[in-house]
Amino acid sequence: MPNRFTILFWSALCGILWALAWPAAGGLTWLAFVAWLPMLHAERLHDARTAQRSRAFYPYTLIGFFLWNALTTWWFYAVSEPMATKLVSVAVPVLGNTLLMGIPWWLRRLVKRRLGARWADLALVALWVGFERLHHDWDLQWPWLSLGNVFGAQPSWVQWYEVTGMLGGSLWVLLVNLLLFRAITRWKEHRGSAARAAAAALIALLLPLGLSLWRYWSYPLPLKGAGIEVVVVQPNIDPYKEKFGGVDPLAQLERMLALAEGAMTARTRLVVFPETALQENATVNMTGPVLEFNGLWENDLGAARSVRRLQQFQRAHPQVALLCGMSSDRWFTGGEERPLTARPIGGTPYWYEAYNAALWMPADGTVDSYHKSKLVAGVELMPFEDVLGPLTNLALDLGGTTGSLGQQDERSVLRDSVSGLAVVPAICYESVFGEHIAEHVRNGGELIAVMTNDGWWGDSPGYRQHLAFSSLRAIEVRREVVRSANTGISCIVDKRGDIHHRTAWWVPAAFAADVRPGRELTPYARYGDLVGRAALAVSALLLAFAFARFLATRTAPARPR
Numbered sequence: 243m244p245n246r247f248t249i250l251f252w253s254a255l256c257g258i259l260w261a262l263a264w265p266a267a268g269g270l271t272w273l274a275f276v277a278w279l280p281m282l283h284a285e286r287l288h289d290a291r292t293a294q295r296s297r298a299f300y301p302y303t304l305i306g307f308f309l310w311n312a313l314t315t316w317w318f319y320a321v322s323e324p325m326a327t328k329l330v331s332v333a334v335p336v337l338g339n340t341l342l343m344g345i346p347w348w349l350r351r352l353v354k355r356r357l358g359a360r361w362a363d364l365a366l367v368a369l370w371v372g373f374e375r376l377h378h379d380w381d382l383q384w385p386w387l388s389l390g391n392v393f394g395a396q397p398s399w400v401q402w403y404e405v406t407g408m409l410g411g412s413l414w415v416l417l418v419n420l421l422l423f424r425a426i427t428r429w430k431e432h433r434g435s436a437a438r439a440a441a442a443a444l445i446a447l448l449l450p451l452g453l454s455l456w457r458y459w460s461y462p463l464p465l466k467g468a469g470i471e472v473v474v475v476q477p478n479i480d481p482y483k484e485k486f487g488g489v490d491p492l493a494q495l496e497r498m499l500a501l502a503e504g505a506m507t508a509r510t511r512l513v514v515f516p517e518t519a520l521q522e523n524a525t526v527n528m529t530g531p532v533l534e535f536n537g538l539w540e541n542d543l544g545a546a547r548s549v550r551r552l553q554q555f556q557r558a559h560p561q562v563a564l565l566c567g568m569s570s571d572r573w574f575t576g577g578e579e580r581p582l583t584a585r586p587i588g589g590t591p592y593w594y595e596a597y598n599a600a601l602w603m604p605a606d607g608t609v610d611s612y613h614k615s616k617l618v619a620g621v622e623l624m625p626f627e628d629v630l631g632p633l634t635n636l637a638l639d640l641g642g643t644t645g646s647l648g649q650q651d652e653r654s655v656l657r658d659s660v661s662g663l664a665v666v667p668a669i670c671y672e673s674v675f676g677e678h679i680a681e682h683v684r685n686g687g688e689l690i691a692v693m694t695n696d697g698w699w700g701d702s703p704g705y706r707q708h709l710a711f712s713s714l715r716a717i718e719v720r721r722e723v724v725r726s727a728n729t730g731i732s733c734i735v736d737k738r739g740d741i742h743h744r745t746a747w748w749v750p751a752a753f754a755a756d757v758r759p760g761r762e763l764t765p766y767a768r769y770g771d772l773v774g775r776a777a778l779a780v781s782a783l784l785l786a787f788a789f790a791r792f793l794a795t796r797t798a799p800a801r802p803r
Contacts, residue, residue: 254306263277266707322700381626401739476501511605512724516567524539565602570601573587613650683719687721709733712733
């Protein structure tokens with residue numbers, strides 16, 4: 243009879259295998275196709291050991307999910323903050339995501355108890371993929387460890403993401419694992435059934451892989467020299483010692499412009515700078531009868547020192563559009579309607595809202611802005627602020643502004659009439675959300691520009707995992723990605739997901755490269771996340787049937803003896 247420690251061992255092995263499979267953590271991608279087997283075996287041992295209630299297996303899952311989260315995202319701890327803050331920054335996402343990951347397994351057990359074992363595997367597939375879909379769209383969103391992301395370092399394996407999106411990879415992994423487990427568990431007693439399951443697992447593994455490799459090698463590559471030249475800037479400004487107060491913002495900007503100037507040619511049409519490349523202290527001068535706002539106030543961006551310097555630079559390069567990450571603000575008068583995230587400016591009748599934003603300066607000389615809308619919980623967003631609004635100031639300070647930032651509901655496309663470019667802006671975390679990028683593409687986006695600052699966590703797996711996810715976005719919508727990272731890695735990702743012009747980590751750099759805007763819509767770009775929506779629908783039906791069966795057993799009259 244298996245004991246509890248044996249069950250815990252197999253659960254732990256599941257978490258270790260997932261960590262070994264994950265990009266930049268272990269990098270052994272193929273382990274994803276067997277990583278669920280230990281957890282399924284742990285469940286089988288648990289069922290053999292006791293006839294406890296269905297939810298009793300939930301605690302056993304937590305050790306595996308904790309190890310998976312801790313071993314792949316330990317780099318949260320590398321944030322340079324006081325020890326208490328460091329512990330909170332790693333404990334909250336690791337422990338919170340551990341608890342959430344156990345819910346699909348707990349619900350699977352309920353379905354198994356009410357509808358029988360034959361429905362349990364379908365329930366696991368639907369519930370897990372549905373869970374990942376929901377984890378993209380709420381205040382505690384954290385899709386970093388969605389199963390389909392494991393293929394970020396193997397773009398040639400998942401070219402069909404252009405149809406299914408990343409959640410198609412999650413479905414693939416679950417199906418192969420479940421079929422393999424069925425083959426293993428039936429081998430001794432039902433060789434024929436086991437052989438059929440093994441054959442099905444092999445087909446489920448090799449057919450998508452073969453189709454992807456064929457698509458990868460047959461995908462048309464552009465001719466060299468044909469395209470629009472962009473310049474990508476990686477200033478390598480230390481986010482702790484220089485960026486926010488250590489070095490004057492204008493001095494930082496001059497450093498970036500010098501790097502850009504050194505890489506530009508007469509063919510350059512776009513220069514991309516990283517997240518928060520521009521940041522000036524927002525101040526209000528109250529000495530006179532009229533308040534004077536200084537800094538990157540979006541009410542009058544043309545008055546900001548950084549913008550004036552960029553306009554001077556653009557006059558010397560009149561065919562060039564500029565895209566710069568920035569920390570900006572907007573002020574509201576006392577009687578003006580304000581969003582929930584607005585805060586008072588002390589001693590004045592004004593309120594303000596802060597943004598993690600991008601400055602867009604097309605070659606025609608106009609000035610526009612874009613606001614990041616996928617915010618990092620606890621850093622840029624106080625979850626459920628309508629309830630927890632008074633606690634906003636507890637958000638982790640990673641430079642710039644803290645608390646809940648303003649968001650943009652519209653999926654904007656930044657257009658330049660001179661070059662014809664239509665750019666999808668993606669600020670840092672936004673590049674992890676496939677359907678978010680697809681919405682921009684449906685609105686006409688032809689090129690993805692990722693602006694990020696991954697230097698907060700040092701030389702850890704964090705920035706390499708983030709880089710890998712850009713390959714998946716390129717495949718999903720078949721758009722090239724221009725990636726400007728403050729401390730690296732900056733690069734170009736082509737439409738097959740391959741990385742080019744890759745810079746080194748923690749060095750200043752700038753390079754010029756040709757990009758080819760895309761105009762065709764992939765099925766994923768056109769229709770969005772059909773796999774996730776289907777999983778939610780199946781999950782709802784299974785849970786409804788299970789609940790109906792529960793009610794039927796509760797209300798059924800007792801049989802006469």
